[in-house]
Amino acid sequence: MPTDVSNPQYYHKVVDCQWACPAHTNVPEYIRLIAQGRYTESYLLNRESNVFPGILGRTCDRPCEPACRRGRVDGKPVAICRLKRVAADLRDDIHEFLPAIPAQKNGKRVALVGAGPASLTVANDLMPLGYEVVIYEKHQRAGGLMRVNIPSFRLPAEVLDEETQIILDMGVDIRYETPVTSMAALLSDGYDAVFVGSGAPKGKELELPGRHETDQVFIGIEWLANVHFGHVDRIGERVLIIGVGNTAMDCCRTSRRLGGKDIKVIARRSRPYFKASPWELEDAEEEGVQIVENHSPKRFVLEKGKLVGMEMDRLRWVEQNGKQKSEILETVLLPCDSVILAIGQENSFPWIERDTGVGFDDENMPIVDKKTFASTRAGVFFGGDAAWGPENIIWAVEHGHQAAISIHNHCMGIPLDERPAYGMNLVSAKVGMHSWSYSNDYSPAPRMKMTHAELTKRFSKLSVEVELGFTLEQTVAEVERCLNCDIETHFTSNLCIECDACVDVCPVSCLTIAPDGPEPDLRTRLSAPALNLTQDVYVSAALPQTKRVMVKDEDVCLHCGLCAERCPTAAWDMRQFDLLVPYAGRRLPIATLPSGHVDRPVSAA
Amino acid sequence: MTSIQKPPVRHPSLQSNALGLTRRDYEGAMSTLCAGCGHDSVTAAIVQAFFELDIPPHRAAKMSGIGCSSKTTAYFMRQSHGFNSVHGRMPSVASGANAANRDLIYIGISGDGDSLSIGLGQLCHAIRRNVDMLYVLENNGVYGLTKGQFSASADVGSKSKRGEPNVQKPIDPVLLALSLGATFVARGFSGDKARLVPMLKAGLTHKGFAIIDVISPCVTFNDHEGSTKSYRFTRENYHELAAVDFVPLQREITAATEAGTSVSVTMHDGSIVRFREVGSEYDPTDRDAAYAHVRTHQERGEIVTGLLYIDEQSSDMHDIAHTVERPLVELPYESLCPGREALEKLMDEYR
Numbered sequence: 001m002p003t004d005v006s007n008p009q010y011y012h013k014v015v016d017c018q019w020a021c022p023a024h025t026n027v028p029e030y031i032r033l034i035a036q037g038r039y040t041e042s043y044l045l046n047r048e049s050n051v052f053p054g055i056l057g058r059t060c061d062r063p064c065e066p067a068c069r070r071g072r073v074d075g076k077p078v079a080i081c082r083l084k085r086v087a088a089d090l091r092d093d094i095h096e097f098l099p100a101i102p103a104q105k106n107g108k109r110v111a112l113v114g115a116g117p118a119s120l121t122v123a124n125d126l127m128p129l130g131y132e133v134v135i136y137e138k139h140q141r142a143g144g145l146m147r148v149n150i151p152s153f154r155l156p157a158e159v160l161d162e163e164t165q166i167i168l169d170m171g172v173d174i175r176y177e178t179p180v181t182s183m184a185a186l187l188s189d190g191y192d193a194v195f196v197g198s199g200a201p202k203g204k205e206l207e208l209p210g211r212h213e214t215d216q217v218f219i220g221i222e223w224l225a226n227v228h229f230g231h232v233d234r235i236g237e238r239v240l241i242i243g244v245g246n247t248a249m250d251c252c253r254t255s256r257r258l259g260g261k262d263i264k265v266i267a268r269r270s271r272p273y274f275k276a277s278p279w280e281l282e283d284a285e286e287e288g289v290q291i292v293e294n295h296s297p298k299r300f301v302l303e304k305g306k307l308v309g310m311e312m313d314r315l316r317w318v319e320q321n322g323k324q325k326s327e328i329l330e331t332v333l334l335p336c337d338s339v340i341l342a343i344g345q346e347n348s349f350p351w352i353e354r355d356t357g358v359g360f361d362d363e364n365m366p367i368v369d370k371k372t373f374a375s376t377r378a379g380v381f382f383g384g385d386a387a388w389g390p391e392n393i394i395w396a397v398e399h400g401h402q403a404a405i406s407i408h409n410h411c412m413g414i415p416l417d418e419r420p421a422y423g424m425n426l427v428s429a430k431v432g433m434h435s436w437s438y439s440n441d442y443s444p445a446p447r448m449k450m451t452h453a454e455l456t457k458r459f460s461k462l463s464v465e466v467e468l469g470f471t472l473e474q475t476v477a478e479v480e481r482c483l484n485c486d487i488e489t490h491f492t493s494n495l496c497i498e499c500d501a502c503v504d505v506c507p508v509s510c511l512t513i514a515p516d517g518p519e520p521d522l523r524t525r526l527s528a529p530a531l532n533l534t535q536d537v538y539v540s541a542a543l544p545q546t547k548r549v550m551v552k553d554e555d556v557c558l559h560c561g562l563c564a565e566r567c568p569t570a571a572w573d574m575r576q577f578d579l580l581v582p583y584a585g586r587r588l589p590i591a592t593l594p595s596g597h598v599d600r601p602v603s604a605a
Numbered sequence: 606m607t608s609i610q611k612p613p614v615r616h617p618s619l620q621s622n623a624l625g626l627t628r629r630d631y632e633g634a635m636s637t638l639c640a641g642c643g644h645d646s647v648t649a650a651i652v653q654a655f656f657e658l659d660i661p662p663h664r665a666a667k668m669s670g671i672g673c674s675s676k677t678t679a680y681f682m683r684q685s686h687g688f689n690s691v692h693g694r695m696p697s698v699a700s701g702a703n704a705a706n707r708d709l710i711y712i713g714i715s716g717d718g719d720s721l722s723i724g725l726g727q728l729c730h731a732i733r734r735n736v737d738m739l740y741v742l743e744n745n746g747v748y749g750l751t752k753g754q755f756s757a758s759a760d761v762g763s764k765s766k767r768g769e770p771n772v773q774k775p776i777d778p779v780l781l782a783l784s785l786g787a788t789f790v791a792r793g794f795s796g797d798k799a800r801l802v803p804m805l806k807a808g809l810t811h812k813g814f815a816i817i818d819v820i821s822p823c824v825t826f827n828d829h830e831g832s833t834k835s836y837r838f839t840r841e842n843y844h845e846l847a848a849v850d851f852v853p854l855q856r857e858i859t860a861a862t863e864a865g866t867s868v869s870v871t872m873h874d875g876s877i878v879r880f881r882e883v884g885s886e887y888d889p890t891d892r893d894a895a896y897a898h899v900r901t902h903q904e905r906g907e908i909v910t911g912l913l914y915i916d917e918q919s920s921d922m923h924d925i926a927h928t929v930e931r932p933l934v935e936l937p938y939e940s941l942c943p944g945r946e947a948l949e950k951l952m953d954e955y956r
Contacts, residue, residue, distance in 0.1 A: 497828070508616045
């Protein structure tokens with residue numbers, strides 16, 4: 001069966017970064033805009049899908065980078081995240097390019113609980129449609145976890161203020177220091193819809209002997225919030241952090257700035273199983289934090305009421321029946337003055353009465369539809385960490401977009417599962433005989449390394465930003481590493497004369513003309529066997545002269561355009577793919593290729 | 606021309622040969638021929654053949670004359686020796702090189718203009734000398750570099766791009782080579798690498814002069830309706846006589862003989878060429894039968910392809926000249942040029 005490229009998802013999947021991004025940010029295009037010095041446009045393109053480019057350019061969990069094709073080509077993905085920051089740092093004022101907010105409202109009122117990334121995204125999507133949006137926030141400022149849990153040495157307050165304010169300035173009625181204490185009361189206020197984006201605010205406890213006999217054991221996210229509000233400004237010299245996720249990384253690095261000298265992060269397992277992103281681990285180790293593997297906390301040790309250490313079991317992991325099991329090697333005492341628990345977060349909804357119609361499951365989690373984000377009560381939606389527990393900012397943003405679509409459908413009387421469709425534009429990138437509208441040459445440059453502030457400088461003040469951002473030189477080199485995966489290799493089978501030029505010129509042997517067959521068999525009969533099953537193979541319709549098929553292994557295609565340059569009939573063309581992502585209330589121009597289309601060659605022979 | 610050089614990146618599952626080299630290590634500079642030129646496909650087939658035969662690139666010499674085809678020696682094996690000679694004079698230069706260093710593997714690339722017009726006499730005498738080389742004649746029926754005039758291999762009735770039919774009789778390099786006593790004669794098609802590559806491998810292994818006439822369409826001047834050397838015409842009138850499998854000596858022969866395999870020829874180094882789908886009436890070691898067969902099909906307008914004739918018992922140029930086993934270039938100067946005294950002694954013998 002020939003591959004159906006008229007479905008936008010086929011070419012979407014080829015753009016690995018965009019496919020992996022929960023919000024489907026058009027990464028290659030924004031990198032090209034940076035390359036052209038069009039920072040404002042790049043920022044706006046980012047903002048359309050991920051809403052907080054400045055914040056995410058510093059703090060994103062980067063699902064795009066492990067997916068990046070460049071990683072499969074030379075081992076290191078493009079520094080996508082930090083390029084996003086370049087656009088945010090160098091852009092001009094964007095206010096005139098923001099959507100207009102109608103003076104005439106549509107008469108629908110929506111309440112959002114919590115002013116974190118999920119709620120702010122809902123507000124961002126609904127305000128331009130004429131909704132009245134009220135946000136209830138328990139703190140004095142907007143941002144939620146982005147403000148109180150992410151240390152300012154990673155995310156400066158000005159960046160956060162600016163990007164949250166852009167949304168609030170759309171006319172959002174935000175009520176600070178107003179925690180919602182009753183869902184029933186909120187529902188009785190007559191809102192057309194309610195969105196719960198209150199996060200997963202409860203840090204997990206570790207009930208071990210001695211836990212409550214000292215005041216030197218803290219819960220990670222609470223402690224970080226207290227540091228943020230200035231309630232805490234010092235910590236003991238010897239600190240143990242229990243847990244090895246990204247919160248643990250923020251805790252250990254913050255401790256380092258509050259007087260901690262000997263800081264150990266304690267992990268039950270070995271490095272490959274750590275939850276923290278590799279780059280966050282690296283940054284912590286650069287600051288002298290020690291990561292201790294294979295240790296399991298046993299009890300807090302106190303002397304005369306003072307915490308002096310923790311007893312730990314040193315473990316060895318062995319595989320048994322395909323499962324990892326631990327064996328205790330010995331019990332050791334790790335001396336310490338303070339302990340921070342960073343072993344996870346939980347949702348907590350003491351304020352939602354169980355008789356409001358909002359259903360909860362056995363584990364006290366709200367029952368939320370995976371696609372529509374609707375709870376079991378019509379008109380009440382969940383998103384962000386509040387929906388299914390801790391994720392990250394970019395997921396919260398995507399939840400916000402989807403919830404906004406649902407809220408709009410709900411308010412307009414459209415069934416929730418009638419989701420607007422994805423579309424695409426596909427436009428030839430050819431601008432001359434051998435020239436393209438993108439930089440098609442392959443740059444062998446290695447991934448640029450982020451420069452960090454000097455250690456003495458960064459420890460002088462809590463808010464000194466560690467990452468200095470890319471220099472212009474680094475930016476120029478890094479943008480050229482992008483392979484432009486959105487410039488798709490588009491094939492028109494009826495134009496092919498089977499001259500083999502494309503097959504012969506492809507530097508990565510990804511093209512083959514072969515007799516058709518089932519895909520598993522075809523994969524073994526290619527110029528180079530297509531062994532990466534996570535990557536698709538494209539199969540054309542039967543070719544005119546021999547009825548064989550053109551097969552393309554998408555795995556390591558460099559999108560260099562040589563196949564199209566060597567094609568005498570323009571059967572191969574490089575076409576810029578633009579995924580049209582649906583948002584609430586925005587009708588898309590559905591510009592897909594009709595099935596069975598016939599393309600004309602560029603030059604009529 | 607292309608806008609960029611080929612990026613130095615390869616597919617992770619690209620195979621290596623016995624020397625640890627990949628196909629990409631046998632490539633050369635980027636082609637400057639027209640996009641879709643058959644010659645580029647022949648170049649890729651040559652790359653594949655050398656790669657599969659595990660030939661170290663520095664042990665090969667690429668010889669050529671003038672023309673689109675002759676440019677292509679730049680596009681493969683950038684680490685090999687090479688000589689780009691005067692128009693049509695490649696056979697002489699190749700003979701000289703082979704005389705001096707018989708240890709290198711020689712491949713000559715020529716076209717229908719270079720071989721059948723200006724260099725016809727050169728080609729004939731290289732065949733007669735049975736120079737140990739593979740001679741690839743990239744045949745497209747037109748003079749591409751001078752904008753598409755009919756060449757000496759254009760068929761009667763074949764139309765030019767502007768619609769003029771050719772009226773002069775063509776020279777068929779296969780019939781020419783058979784009649785001159787060539788010891789390895791084959792015809793291939795650039796659009797069919799699966800058959801061309803084993804043919805090239807057999808030709809490179811053959812001891813003596815191996816000529817392969819490769820139909821290689823000119824996508825710019827001879828790929829239109831009415832052309833008899835277009836991709837479409839060649840595919841439609843392709844009459845495959847003798848497809849071959851090349852079984853190198855180094856590899857154990859385990860594959861069962863396929864049905865229809867009637868003939869196999871052992872090469873001088875012990876490798877085997879197996880003929881597939883050859884009817885019992887065809888004997889690839891019978892020169893007269895080969896000639897008659899090609900001629901008969903030609904009358905019907907069919908293009909006979911395959912390895913048409915092979916003689917592995919022949920004597921090459923060095924056998925005929927009784928030269929020493931050791932390449933002349935490696936002989937010490939004193940034995941290569943023994944001096945005036947030795948010469949006078951020799952002259953005395955004839956006085």
